[in-house]
Amino acid sequence: MERYIDAEELEALREVVAGQELWRGTRGNFVARFEEAMGQHLGRRYVYAVNSGTSANEAAVAGLGLSPGEEVICPATAPIFVSLPVFAVGCIPVFADVDPRTLIISPEGIEACLSERTKALVVVHLFGQPAPLGEIMEVAHRYHLRVVEDCAQAYDCYYRGRKAGTFGDVACFSLQQSKHITSGEGGFIATDDPKIYQRAVLYSNAGMPWYLYDLEPPQAAPMAGIPTRGHFAFGHNHRMSELQGAVAWAQLGKIERFHAARRTLVEIIEEELHDCPGLRLAHVYPDTRPNYWAYPVQLDPAETSLTAAEVHQLCQQEEGVGLGYYHEVNYLEAVFQQAQRERRTPFGLPLPEEVRYEPGLCPRAEEAAKRTIPISVHHGRDPEEVRRQVRALRNTLKRHI
Numbered sequence: 001m002e003r004y005i006d007a008e009e010l011e012a013l014r015e016v017v018a019g020q021e022l023w024r025g026t027r028g029n030f031v032a033r034f035e036e037a038m039g040q041h042l043g044r045r046y047v048y049a050v051n052s053g054t055s056a057n058e059a060a061v062a063g064l065g066l067s068p069g070e071e072v073i074c075p076a077t078a079p080i081f082v083s084l085p086v087f088a089v090g091c092i093p094v095f096a097d098v099d100p101r102t103l104i105i106s107p108e109g110i111e112a113c114l115s116e117r118t119k120a121l122v123v124v125h126l127f128g129q130p131a132p133l134g135e136i137m138e139v140a141h142r143y144h145l146r147v148v149e150d151c152a153q154a155y156d157c158y159y160r161g162r163k164a165g166t167f168g169d170v171a172c173f174s175l176q177q178s179k180h181i182t183s184g185e186g187g188f189i190a191t192d193d194p195k196i197y198q199r200a201v202l203y204s205n206a207g208m209p210w211y212l213y214d215l216e217p218p219q220a221a222p223m224a225g226i227p228t229r230g231h232f233a234f235g236h237n238h239r240m241s242e243l244q245g246a247v248a249w250a251q252l253g254k255i256e257r258f259h260a261a262r263r264t265l266v267e268i269i270e271e272e273l274h275d276c277p278g279l280r281l282a283h284v285y286p287d288t289r290p291n292y293w294a295y296p297v298q299l300d301p302a303e304t305s306l307t308a309a310e311v312h313q314l315c316q317q318e319e320g321v322g323l324g325y326y327h328e329v330n331y332l333e334a335v336f337q338q339a340q341r342e343r344r345t346p347f348g349l350p351l352p353e354e355v356r357y358e359p360g361l362c363p364r365a366e367e368a369a370k371r372t373i374p375i376s377v378h379h380g381r382d383p384e385e386v387r388r389q390v391r392a393l394r395n396t397l398k399r400h401i
Contacts, residue, residue: 002261013243022241022243034049034248043166045191045192046196049186050238053174053176053187054081057081060085065199066146069090070117070120072120073120074094075103076329076331077098077329078122093330096113097364098365099364100368104126105122121148123148123150125164127296127374128155128293129290133159149164149172151172153179154291155179155255181258184244198215199233202235203235208229208231218230269281273390279394279397282296292377306371309326311373322389323393326372327369332359337357339357340357
């Protein structure tokens with residue numbers, strides 16, 4: 001594995017340790033530096049960093065100011081870290097079917113899920129391929145839906161010359177180990193709406209309005225002669241630590257180098273698999289420029305009945321090489337099956353009668369997930385390791401098609 005966490009991160013961490021302040025505090029040092037730098041990088045006015053990508057998803061949805069029981073449309077094939085935060089803020093996840101070529105939420109899938117309780121949708125730029133935002137945003141505007149862009153796997157990819165994460169009301173990003181940049185765990189939201197930013201801060205900071213950007217916080221009055229700390233809303237403690245902030249800030253300075261390394265791995269995959277029997281390369285939407293987190297290839301059902309799980313097993317048995325992981329369908333996971341049986345969310349909120357979490361709910365998502373094989377293009381991977389992996393996949397398919 002190529003080293004991608006090195007001297008720059010160590011130097012930033014030394015500065016934190018020397019300062020003897022490992023928590024963010026009311027302003028922070030490295031965390032605030034990272035927020036400012038990332039805001040400039042994205043071109044968004046407000047950035048707030050938290051302790052994980054999942055916390056960023058929660059903060060983004062909480063920032064919309066939705067009411068308990070309102071519905072949020074999510075793609076069926078996104079990582080479950082997209083839909084569980086909807087439960088956490090008291091709302092109901094409703095799953096939309098996807099474009100089977102990409103596993104990305106489709107405009108028609110969104111429209112099929114609408115109800116009078118639908119208030120928002122989450123668009124996931126899966127694998128680093130930007131969604132067809134023109135059509136999706138048109139649907140959102142037509143039905144007055146707030147839009148969260150989940151960019152956990154989609155740093156610096158573009159739709160019509162503009163970065164993904166700058167179209168919706170708010171975007172959320174992950175800094176988990178596998179992402180384009182990392183602080184081990186971590187995440188952040190980005191928005192141009194000060195109200196979304198303020199609600200997100202309250203939700204992630206135990207209701208305390210530690211706003212930056214010269215936004216005026218409310219003042220807490222003493223009660224019964226006792227000073228109060230100023231918890232103005234319900235909130236978790238999801239603050240990012242200065243240790244995480246130091247690493248994230250140092251990583252941001254390397255992001256272009258990391259992108260270049262990923263592009264090299266994509267070139268290897270496409271070179272080795274461009275004419276592989278039974279396999280389709282990643283589908284790229286018009287007017288988009290992907291920046292892959294993982295490169296998704298798909299088994300062609302016209303040429304093979306093999307599933308991704310079967311190909312994984314064959315490749316491991318015959319070539320001694322693993323392919324990584326398969327892709328999940330959220331509502332088939334045990335937590336959603338429990339919600340379906342009990343007809344309530346994990347937090348006790350009743351599910352509306354028409355909201356179901358059953359096999360067959362999103363048939364295109366289920367069918368496409370069975371034949372999608374994401375190949376990691378993490379910038380820390382050795383290019384020759386990737387070449388061996390995709391050659392093993394090619395050899396396996398040649399034998400069985």
